[in-house]
Amino acid sequence: MNYQVLQKKDLDEFIRKLSGKMTVVAPVNKGYNNFAFEEVSSAERIALQYIPTILPPKKYFMPQKEKMLDFDISGKIPEDKAVIEYEDIAIFGIHTCDLAGIQCLNMAFSERPRDYNYLIRKDHIFSIGLECNDYCDESASCTLVNAHLPNGGYDLFLSDVGDRFVCHINTHRGAEIAGETGLFQKAAAADLTALDNLRERKRQIFKNEINIAPRFLPEIFEKAMESPVWEEVGSRCVSCGNCTNVCPTCYCFDMFDSINLDMKTGARFRVWDSCQLEPFARVAGGENFREERSERQRHRFFRKFKYPVEKYYRFFCTGCGRCTRTCMARISLKETLNALAKESL
Numbered sequence: 001m002n003y004q005v006l007q008k009k010d011l012d013e014f015i016r017k018l019s020g021k022m023t024v025v026a027p028v029n030k031g032y033n034n035f036a037f038e039e040v041s042s043a044e045r046i047a048l049q050y051i052p053t054i055l056p057p058k059k060y061f062m063p064q065k066e067k068m069l070d071f072d073i074s075g076k077i078p079e080d081k082a083v084i085e086y087e088d089i090a091i092f093g094i095h096t097c098d099l100a101g102i103q104c105l106n107m108a109f110s111e112r113p114r115d116y117n118y119l120i121r122k123d124h125i126f127s128i129g130l131e132c133n134d135y136c137d138e139s140a141s142c143t144l145v146n147a148h149l150p151n152g153g154y155d156l157f158l159s160d161v162g163d164r165f166v167c168h169i170n171t172h173r174g175a176e177i178a179g180e181t182g183l184f185q186k187a188a189a190a191d192l193t194a195l196d197n198l199r200e201r202k203r204q205i206f207k208n209e210i211n212i213a214p215r216f217l218p219e220i221f222e223k224a225m226e227s228p229v230w231e232e233v234g235s236r237c238v239s240c241g242n243c244t245n246v247c248p249t250c251y252c253f254d255m256f257d258s259i260n261l262d263m264k265t266g267a268r269f270r271v272w273d274s275c276q277l278e279p280f281a282r283v284a285g286g287e288n289f290r291e292e293r294s295e296r297q298r299h300r301f302f303r304k305f306k307y308p309v310e311k312y313y314r315f316f317c318t319g320c321g322r323c324t325r326t327c328m329a330r331i332s333l334k335e336t337l338n339a340l341a342k343e344s345l
Helices: 006-017 094-110 116-124 174-183 189-206 214-222 229-236 293-305 307-312 323-324 331-345
Strands: 004-007 023-032 032-041 065-072 079-082 089-094 127-131 157-160 165-167 185-187 253-259 265-272
Touching: 004 006, 004 189, 006 023, 006 165, 006 174, 023 127, 079 307, 094 116, 094 127, 094 307, 116 127, 127 174, 157 174, 157 189, 165 189, 174 185, 214 293, 214 331, 229 293, 229 331, 265 331, 293 307, 323 331
Parallel strands: 023 089, 089 127, 127 157
Antiparallel strands: 004 165, 004 185, 023 032, 065 079, 065 265, 157 165, 253 265
């Protein structure tokens, strides 16, 4: 385990040196307790204490709109050329819930056929985690899904222990970048003790946010297909799709072609899509496999707590709480899980 220390007074210089190598984005306060990842060139605008940003860092791994190829059908044989747009980016200050979300996306997009647009872009992103020392707000359920502590998925991970950050260097690239800045020193025994004390304090603060143990969730969802909970939730849902747009693990997309005025050349794009929108499950002939809002809400929860457990052996919910915060109908993930548990156990 390679731990080093970055003094807080050197954070600004670290960001400045990093921005000299690549684009740096970090959480920035947007007012009214809203935060967003934006480009920075110094530490001045960075919010070290923040609740989950409006959109998770997935927007850099999987842009909301992305060109996939250019095509030309003017010749005898149609031509196309794949397009992969990326740049070298450092994302500073990723919380453990969002690191868990990125790990979920990595698993989904690494399956065959692999998504090379995503994977190539990922290789150009330098990830710097930042530990949450306290709960962000009542919408979070990160302890339920064990995303409140670091579980990998980063190059560097910073933990605030007072006047300094204890930094876990997790990758060779992380070691290179840290070494090139000349700002990191080897951690002393006192630094590791401070980190242990921080984690022990977190174990006292971060408790399971719902009234069931995580091991019972698969059993609950085995019985939940016909639950009346979905009718109640569906009656309130307005099908805006906000919950999926802000989710760090939702990755569904749609494709469309944009044809130029010459009617012979154009480009193909993919954009985020949502299983909460009525046309999402409609197929040729007009059949819609999830026509009712209750069915779509059920599908969303099953995509977090049942299907990925069977396929990847992990929940695809990171407990960030964004879906609850952004829901115009005030549908709470924690309340829904508690309702399912109450009727199941």
